[in-house]
Amino acid sequence: MLDFTYHRPASVADAAKIVGEIEDAKLMAGGMTLIPTMKQRLASPSDIVDLGRIPELKGIRRDGADLVIGAMTRHADVASSALVREAIPALASLAGQIGDPAVRHRGTIGGSISNADPAADYPAGVVGLDAVVETNQRQIAADDFFTGLFDTALEPGEIVTGVRFRAPDAANYQKLRHPASGYAVVGVMVARFGSNIRVAITGAGPSVFRAMEMEAALSAKFAVESLAGVSIDAADLLSDMHASADYRAHVVGVLAKRAVAAIS
Amino acid sequence: MNVTLTVNGQAISRDVEPRMLLAEFLRDELRLTGTHVGCDTTQCGCCIVHLDGEAVKSCTLFAVQADGSKVTTIEGLAGTDGALHPVQAAFREHHGLQCGFCTPGMVMMGADIVRRIPGADDETVRHELEGNICRCTGYQGIVEAIVDAAAQARS
Ligand SMILES: Cc1cc2nc3c(=O)[nH]c(=O)nc-3n(C[C@H](O)[C@H](O)[C@H](O)COP(=O)(O)OP(=O)(O)OC[C@H]3O[C@@H](n4cnc5c(N)ncnc54)[C@H](O)[C@@H]3O)c2cc1C
Ligand code: FES
Ligand code: FES
Numbered sequence: 001m002l003d004f005t006y007h008r009p010a011s012v013a014d015a016a017k018i019v020g021e022i023e024d025a026k027l028m029a030g031g032m033t034l035i036p037t038m039k040q041r042l043a044s045p046s047d048i049v050d051l052g053r054i055p056e057l058k059g060i061r062r063d064g065a066d067l068v069i070g071a072m073t074r075h076a077d078v079a080s081s082a083l084v085r086e087a088i089p090a091l092a093s094l095a096g097q098i099g100d101p102a103v104r105h106r107g108t109i110g111g112s113i114s115n116a117d118p119a120a121d122y123p124a125g126v127v128g129l130d131a132v133v134e135t136n137q138r139q140i141a142a143d144d145f146f147t148g149l150f151d152t153a154l155e156p157g158e159i160v161t162g163v164r165f166r167a168p169d170a171a172n173y174q175k176l177r178h179p180a181s182g183y184a185v186v187g188v189m190v191a192r193f194g195s196n197i198r199v200a201i202t203g204a205g206p207s208v209f210r211a212m213e214m215e216a217a218l219s220a221k222f223a224v225e226s227l228a229g230v231s232i233d234a235a236d237l238l239s240d241m242h243a244s245a246d247y248r249a250h251v252v253g254v255l256a257k258r259a260v261a262a263i264s
Numbered sequence: 265m266n267v268t269l270t271v272n273g274q275a276i277s278r279d280v281e282p283r284m285l286l287a288e289f290l291r292d293e294l295r296l297t298g299t300h301v302g303c304d305t306t307q308c309g310c311c312i313v314h315l316d317g318e319a320v321k322s323c324t325l326f327a328v329q330a331d332g333s334k335v336t337t338i339e340g341l342a343g344t345d346g347a348l349h350p351v352q353a354a355f356r357e358h359h360g361l362q363c364g365f366c367t368p369g370m371v372m373m374g375a376d377i378v379r380r381i382p383g384a385d386d387e388t389v390r391h392e393l394e395g396n397i398c399r400c401t402g403y404q405g406i407v408e409a410i411v412d413a414a415a416q417a418r419s
Contacts, residue, residue: 006265006282006328035285035324036306048282052329076318100395101376102309105318106325180307182394 002044008053012136012159015049019157022047027159029072029111032103057110057161060084067167068134071110071160076101078109090171090189094125097175099182110160113145116152116207118238119183121175123208128189128200129171132164139164149206168193170263174255176203178242185243186251190259195219199256204237204248214256222264224257267331271296272340280327287311289327290337298338298368302397309396312369312376313337319376321395338368341375351375351413360409362400370396374410383418386411 007025009015019025026045028034029052037043051057057072060081067087069078078084079096098104098112098121112122113133126133126142133140136159145153154160171191175184184203191198197218199211217226232252237245268277271294278293290296290313302310304323311323314336341349351374354360361367370393377384377392384392389410390403398406 001283003281003283006326008328008331031324031326031329032306035326038283039304050329100309101373101380101392102312102319102321102395103306105315105320 001038002041004045005047007047007049009049009051010053012054012056012161015051015054016136016157016159018047018049019159025049027051027114029108029114030074030106032099032107033111033115033117051110051159062087063164065166067165068162069109069165070162072108073110075099075104075107075109075112079104087167088129088165088171090168090173090191091125091129091165094121094173094175094187094189097121097173097177097182103182109163113163114152114154114160116146116148116150117183118149118206118208119178119181119185119203121173121184121187121202124184124187124189124200124202125173126163127208127210128173128191128198129165129168130191130193130198131166133160134162134164135160143210146208151207166193172259172262174259174262176251176255186248186255188252188255188259190218190256190263192222192263197222201232201252204232204252206238209236211252211256218260222260224260224264227253227257227260265328267327269330269332270334272336273344282326282328284327285323286313286315286325286327286330286335287322289330290322290335296337296339300365300368302365302369302399307395307397308366308369309373309393310366310369312372312396314372314376317379319373336372338372341371349375350416351378351410354409354413354416355406358405358409358412360402360405362398362402366396366398366400370398370406374406374413377410378414378417382414384411384414389414 025047057070075095075098084092131142168191173189175187187202189200199214202208232249234245234249237248239245300310302308306324313322
């Protein structure tokens with residue numbers, strides 16, 4: 001790994017200043033993706049800006065009816081949070097299924113969504129639960145945040161400060177876990193907000209996406225039967241050494257039905 | 265860059281390159297070679313230590329990130345009087361090791377599991393060990409040891 005200059009700002013403003021001034025600087029959350037990437041020299045930033053000591057980025061708080069999770073909140077904290085377990089148990093469950101306990105002690109929600117790995121779990125949670133990504137510059141609706149493979153709407157140097165969730169009436173996350181890495185071969189979040197149903201799918205495509213036909217069928221009648229005959233087009237899905245696109249399309253259907261069954 | 269931290273109860277201060285991993289710091293700077301590096305890709309768990317009381321993979325953490333923290337390695341898990349930690353004792357009792365390469369990480373993760381989930385059952389322990397690999401595949405004894413220590417922690 002090539003050496004770099006290490007910065008440890010105490011505020012978001014200071015962090016923004018450094019990434020604004022140094023073109024090649026990279027933000028670091030828990031380093032759970034960044035450090036492995038640097039070991040492989042797929043990234044060799046001149047400067048690292050560690051967000052780990054910025055108190056304003058940590059923690060989970062209620063704001064009216066919303067739940068705001070700070071960008072540096074770790075998966076283990078979301079999984080064990082009494083607030084999250086009460087308001088959105090499906091989100092706590094999702095966080096508890098990420099990787100392994102040591103990864104959950106370092107990996108963060110802000111790092112996960114900024115990285116936008118196609119097989120990451122949080123994107124399904126953020127899109128399925130219709131969350132809003134808050135940055136040091138603006139608010140971005142989940143539907144507009146994930147723009148493609150490892151790609152987001154974030155501008156260079158823009159810092160995610162938190163994610164704002166509203167509690168659904170019910171939600172459930174189902175995942176087919178890759179047995180070695182833990183990442184989602186397919187993950188499906190189904191959320192019910194009154195008669196409005198959202199179905200977000202991760203792992204299957206180049207980026208998280210919503211299954212619009214499933215949403216329409218479930219909005220008409222929220223029941224497992226409604227999904228009979230609704231399929232996902234495999235042409236848009238990933239084929240790799242882990243699973244074919246056809247298999248992924250099939251698993252999406254199975255997991256969506258399980259999620260609906262769990263909350264209907 | 266200077267790092268000042270507490271390792272196994274001892275205050276340590278060193279100048280390091282920012283790119284130095286905590287695993288390298290422990291092994292090469294402090295000669296605490298009980299912490300093993302099995303994969304260097306965050307998968308095997310052989311390098312697990314406790315950072316401020318929580319299990320983390322020291323191959324995926326820069327030493328500078330641990331500045332100001334308390335680190336416990338396998339060398340510091342037993343009591344100062346030499347009394348084994350209950351997870352260490354249970355590994356001996358249940359034959360939880362074969363070649364021993366994965367053992368430091370397994371024991372450190374086991375201690376973390378027992379702390380978080382007293383009374384953890386077989387299925388829970390297997391799930392919690394998803395980030396630890398035993399190349400000798402001696403999981404049966406490892407799981408039995410941690411389940412036993414977890415049962416003791418509840419009673
Ligand atoms: C062994 C292993 C297993 C894993 N299994 C899973 C799994 O099952 N499911 C899953 O979803 N994930 C999994 N992960 C990923 C893990 O969940 C981490 O959340 C993810 O790697 C991001 O790590 P991090 O939060 O430490 O961010 P970092 O690695 O520090 O950063 C990731 C990227 O995001 C940028 N970034 C970080 N924070 C911000 C911010 N606030 N604003 C803007 N940009 C930012 C960084 O510049 C970097 O480019 C796994 C990782 C490992 C190592
Ligand atoms: S050496 Fe750190 S996880 Fe394998
Ligand atoms: S005892 Fe040999 S690797 Fe686990």
